[in-house]
Amino acid sequence: MRGPKTPESAISEGEDGNRVGDSTQTRPDSSRNAHEAHVTNDTSAPHPIEASRLVKTYGPVRAVDDVSFAVHRGEILGLLGPNGAGKSTTLRMLVGFQYPDSGEVRLQGRDVYRQGAEARSRLGYMPEALPLYAEMTVRAYLGYFASLKGVAGPAQAIDRVVQDLSLEDVIQRPCGNLSRGYRQRVGLAQALLADPSVLVLDEPTSGLDPNQIHDFRSLIRRLGQERSVLLSTHILPEALEVCDRLVILSRGRVVAEGRPQELAGSGSGLHWVRLRAASPIAPEQCERFGLEAEGATGQAAERGGGLVYCVRRDLSADDARALLGLVAENGWDLLEWQTGAAGLEAVFRRLTLGGE
Amino acid sequence: MNLGRSYKIAVREARGLLWSTGGGLIVGTFWAATGLIFTLNLFQFERGIRLAAQQASKLQSGPAGVHINDWVVSQTFDLTGGVLFIFFIPLLTMRAFAEERRTGNLELLMSQPLAGSELLIGKLAGSVLALVSCLSIFLVYGVVLGIVSTPDWTATLVGALGLVLLGILFTSIGTLLSVLTRSPIEAAVLTLGILLLIVTGPAMMSNGPEWVRGMAEFLSVEGRFRDFSHGVFDLSHVAFFLGSSLLLWAASLRGLDIVRWQG
Secondary structure, eight states: OOSOOOOGGGOOBOTTSSBTTGGGOOOOHHHHHHHHTTOBOOSSSOOSEEEEEEEEEETTEEEEEEEEEEEOBTOEEEEEOOTTSSHHHHHHHHTTSSOOSEEEEEETTEETTTSHHHHGGGEEEEOTTOOOOTTSBHHHHHHHHHHHHTOSSHHHHHHHHHHHTTOGGGTTSBGGGOOHHHHHHHHHHHHHTTOOSEEEEESTTTTOOHHHHHHHHHHHHHHHTTSEEEEEESOHHHHHHHOSEEEEEETTEEEEEEOHHHHHTTTTTEEEEEEEESSOOOHHHHHHHTOEESSTTSSOEEETTEEEEEEEEEOOHHHHHHHHHHHHHHTOEEEEEEETTTOHHHHHHHHHTTOO | OOHHHHHHHHHHHHHHHHSSHHHHHHHHHHHHHHHHHHHHHHHHHHHHHHHHHHHHHHHTSOOOOOOHIIIIIHHHHHHIIIIIHHHHHHHHHTTTTHHHHHHTHHHHHHTSSOOHHHHHHHHHHHHHHHHHHHHTHHHHHHHHHHHHSOOOHHHHHHHHHHHHHHHHHHHHHHHHHHHHOSOHHHHHHHHHHHHHHHHHHHHHGGGSOHHHHHHHHHHOHHHHHHHHHTTOOOHHHHHHHHHHHHHHHHHHHHHHHHHHHHO
16 A cells, blocks of 8 residues: 555656655555454453553653553554654653653553552563663573563573574674664563563664664564554654554644544645746745745755755645646656645644644 | 562672673772782781880880781771772762663663562662672681781671671662762762761761760761771661661662652
């Protein structure tokens, strides 16, 4: 399934030579549907994770502001937001590392602050910082955390995660000598040691190369077939590819929640267009279509021998057709054309940039 | 409370402290310093015996009392506890929480199914274990003492107990400050300052009014430790050291709560 549903004729090569929208491939429908069959929203059973009205302030800054959401059994929920939106703070409160100023977190129905150790016993957490003890070998590190988690049969648990995450080659290596990709896998192995029913991953693919990102996303999808997963990310293709449902955070608040397809369709009239013209576009045309010179100075930026303009607003069907006509008539390069139905990115930007 | 988890944390903590390059350097320096103090005291003792023998032959009387416990054991304990510990223990405790917080490991540890008390006991026990391992060099000094003279073993053991109790108290102070700070260096400097104040403070208050002197005497860690190092076993001193340490542990536990508030 492709994200942007644009007129085929209007799709052009992006500036980097890739077809616009190619990066927004999502989980194949058949696999998603099969997966959704095991996502349950049973109201009688407690949710694996339930956050109610969380508030966290740092001095005058309200980092998390009245955030509520729940992770359903067997689903992969993405906490999506730009950097500084409050994702990591929210996750830290969910796993019990940080107290909220107000609000409540329940893991499998248990209060994470009052029944801390018990509530966290079925939780696996991989923080963004990926802390490892540099002097310990991978086996010793996993053994240490297996004992802290109270895993029965730690040797078998270690063998299982080592096999699942293909860590055989590095098992005797000191953690300090591992590449970023292996560090990420060791961090995930630690989270999986107790075979948790809930997995919380903070920016799990941050710092990985494209191949590693692909592998890691496949891994998360596989893990999500057996357990509930909450992951935070600011990468839209990741959210689309991996998550069953998204919660979008901006400036500490939940600004949208729903399935990726629903969210992408929420701004049906919205257009997200970028084009390149050889010479400045007439002001009356700019005003009619909301064409804005790209760049903070208000001057159209010169790129690739032309001036780049963009449109970020609702356009009627007639205006959209007229704009496409102008593009063809004047020989402008169409760099990007997304409509609301396809543009999760556009929706994301609209929600997180304060109405831009 | 699951002390098995605390034990695992303690062992990792002690290993991390002792079997790292930095840790090895610190332990090596500590051993070298105590070795130097012990050897110099032995020379002093030997010189004292010679002088006493010369004096006795001049006066044609029996030799004056020169005992190895006064000349070597007490001196070595006093200098180790009253001087070396002030510089050594901040280096031992600075990493306990501040380093874990800096690297992000504390976030991971505190999201495990661990009670705060289990984590704290593990960390404290790890630092004390490392300290006791460092003090194991004193066994070698004990053997040397046994070869060169006949020490009062009971007084020597009381002195060693005092050293361990003082170490536990100082380690508890360092751990509390490590909980409350984000940088190991900051934790070490603060601990050093406070230990200096604790050791020298009562002496500075000795010229004050009666009630101040009374308070200084009660709070004098060094005075109580000196009793131990001179072979005097006083249960109230044991209670003082352990009671103060317990208070500091409780404060550290509250400090972990502060960490959870601050994030």
